[in-house]
Amino acid sequence: MAHTITAKTPGVFYRKPSPDAEPYVADGATVAEGDVIGLIEVMKTFREVKADAAGTVATWHVADEDEVSIGQELVELDT
Amino acid sequence: MSILVRDPGLETTVQDTGRFGHYAIGFPPSGALDSFAYHVGNALVGNAPGAAGLEAVYLGPTLEFTTDTVIAVTGADIPATLDGEAIPLWESVAVRAGQTLAFGQLTGGARPYVAIAGGIDVPTVYGSRSTYTLVGMGGFGGRGLAEGDELVPGEDAVAPRAGRRLADDDVPTYPEIAELRLLVGLHSYRLTPDSLERFTDTAWKVTPDANRVGYRYRGAELEFVPREQPFGAGSDPANVTDCGYPVGSVQVPGGVEPIVLLQDAVTGGGYATLGTVVSVDRDRLAQTKTGDRTRFVSVDLDEALTIRRDRAAQLDRIRTALS
Numbered sequence: 216m217a218h219t220i221t222a223k224t225p226g227v228f229y230r231k232p233s234p235d236a237e238p239y240v241a242d243g244a245t246v247a248e249g250d251v252i253g254l255i256e257v258m259k260t261f262r263e264v265k266a267d268a269a270g271t272v273a274t275w276h277v278a279d280e281d282e283v284s285i286g287q288e289l290v291e292l293d294t
Numbered sequence: 295m296s297i298l299v300r301d302p303g304l305e306t307t308v309q310d311t312g313r314f315g316h317y318a319i320g321f322p323p324s325g326a327l328d329s330f331a332y333h334v335g336n337a338l339v340g341n342a343p344g345a346a347g348l349e350a351v352y353l354g355p356t357l358e359f360t361t362d363t364v365i366a367v368t369g370a371d372i373p374a375t376l377d378g379e380a381i382p383l384w385e386s387v388a389v390r391a392g393q394t395l396a397f398g399q400l401t402g403g404a405r406p407y408v409a410i411a412g413g414i415d416v417p418t419v420y421g422s423r424s425t426y427t428l429v430g431m432g433g434f435g436g437r438g439l440a441e442g443d444e445l446v447p448g449e450d451a452v453a454p455r456a457g458r459r460l461a462d463d464d465v466p467t468y469p470e471i472a473e474l475r476l477l478v479g480l481h482s483y484r485l486t487p488d489s490l491e492r493f494t495d496t497a498w499k500v501t502p503d504a505n506r507v508g509y510r511y512r513g514a515e516l517e518f519v520p521r522e523q524p525f526g527a528g529s530d531p532a533n534v535t536d537c538g539y540p541v542g543s544v545q546v547p548g549g550v551e552p553i554v555l556l557q558d559a560v561t562g563g564g565y566a567t568l569g570t571v572v573s574v575d576r577d578r579l580a581q582t583k584t585g586d587r588t589r590f591v592s593v594d595l596d597e598a599l600t601i602r603r604d605r606a607a608q609l610d611r612i613r614t615a616l617s
Contacts, residue, residue, distance in 0.1 A: 223399070224304060224352040225584035226502045257584055258305065258351070258505035282502065284585045285352065285400055 216294045218268040219276075222283040226257030228264070230279045238279075245271050252290060255283065270294035297410065299443040300394065301356035305505070308414050308433035308445075310346040312557060313422035320561050323541065324424035324432065327506060327557055327580035328405055330466065331369035333609055335409030337616045338366035338386040338458045345413030345450035346423035348439075351505075352583065354397025354406050355439060359389045363447060364411040364454040367395075370403030370581060371468065384465050388456035402468040403581035411454035412447040428507070428558060458616050464608070466578070471497055471587040474554075474575045476544070477598050481534050481566035489516035489549075493568065497587040498552065504584050506558040511588065516549045518566075528564050538562045542571040544590075554579060572598045574605045 222228065230238040230253050240252050246266045253264045270292030277289050309332065312325025326332030326349050336345050348355065354372060366386045367374045374381050375396050381387045389395070397406065416423050416434055425433025434443060482490055498511035518531035526535040532547050539545075539555055545565040546552045554571055556579070571579060572593065582588055593601070 257502050259503065260305075262304070282585060285583070 217273065218270055218292045218294045219288045220252065220264065220266060220268075220290050220292065222255060222264070222285060222287045222289055224255055224257050224262060225284050226255040226262075226282070228277050228279070228281050228283045228289065229254040229256065229261075240272055242272055242275070245269075246292065264289065266292070268292060268294055295361045295446060297445040297447065298358040298360065299355060299439045299441060299445065300358055302439040302441055302443070303350045303353040303355040303397070305427075305438045306348055306350040306355045307425035307427065307438050308346050308416055308423055309349045309425060310413075310423045311344050313420050313424055313426070313432065316420055317538070317561050321420065322426070322558050322561055324422065324426045324506075324557050326407065328369050328407065328577045330577045330605070330609070331405070331407045332409075334384065334460055334464075334612060335366045335368040335407045336413075337613045338368070338384070338460065339364045339409045339411045340386070340452050340454040340458075341409065341411065341413055342450045342452055343613070345409075345448060346416060346433075347410065347414065348408040350397075350406050350408070351404055352400060355408070356394060356396045357408070358394045359391060361391050361447070363389050364456055365389055365395065366409045366458075367406055368409065368460075369405050369407040370400050372400040372403075372406045373398035374406070382459070384460040386454070386456050386458040404583040405580050410447055411451040413450040415446045415448035426558060453617075460612065461615065464612060466581070468581050471589055472578050472582045473589050473591050474579055475572045475593045475598070475601060476569040476590040477572060477595060478569040478592055479567070480537070482568045484518050484521075484532070484534065484566040485546075485568055486517045486519055489518075490568070492516060493552070494590050494592055497589050500582055500584050500586045500588060501551065502584045504582075506556055508556050508559050509554045509579060509582070511552050511554075512550075516546050516552075518549060532566050533564050534566045536562060536564045537567075539567060540570045542573060542576055543567040544569050544571065556580075572601050574601050
């Protein structure tokens, strides 16, 4: 089964908490529901993007620092 | 008698018509960015014009009501629910004590408004209940709502009643490219004629820097006419000697990324103002979001004043029809 996490707000998507940090989740990593998988910067504030299901990171649909819109698919999890 | 904030959404604030009369000492007006949605919300729930309501952006708040009341959700196209049951937008709805208002994923526009019978009882600061978050003044503690806050309804209701509905023809639509009418000036002479034309020819994209202070756009570069730096002006070609900024005025620091200043913006400074978005169309601007396209359409002063009169007449007609 697959589950796709989508953007709840528009903005700039970041996979890392800061430019020199490691990504929140590595490719192929396992996440639990509620884990932070990235940030979206909008209106000069950063909002955490949390996994709304548990699973393994399968495919990223966006790259680090991509601009995203509401509802856009961010990442697909194998659940 | 309270409304419990279960989830604040994103920068949800208490707003009214705004804080007027203090612009000269540096107070921007604040107030609902989409004044049409705000005023219609008050009319729907039977409030006097000027009662305070909630403005949210992109995400709506989750609110639990501990008392029976009447509410109306206006503004953005967003699914709204009471205890999981869909409720209509632009229509007054009865809420029973214990029910929870929540929102789904927004499909159009950017800012939902929640009007509550009686308004929201927060102290007036310099004559307004509007939140000015940059200095932490007005509204609910000078800030956006947070989980666990308790809002107290006010007593501004004239005659709350469920089932009042805005006529379909008056419900705004949010097209893919927003058109904002613009009165060119005060310093449009600083741009080359080509650049001024390019400004109105470009479908500008709203950047992530878009909030109650201002909206920043990308899409083209504009050039300024070469000049000798005047006394008191900065060295950027976009600089002029300091002046007051109209709300809605457009600046282009460095010739890239124009900014439209909104209700929480600085009241003056030293950037050339190439035009001002007419007040009525700030409502439309408030319903655009990061990534959306916007076009600026030039109008003259007579047209701008007619647009304002027409909007006032429309609101009068709506208030009469809903009363």
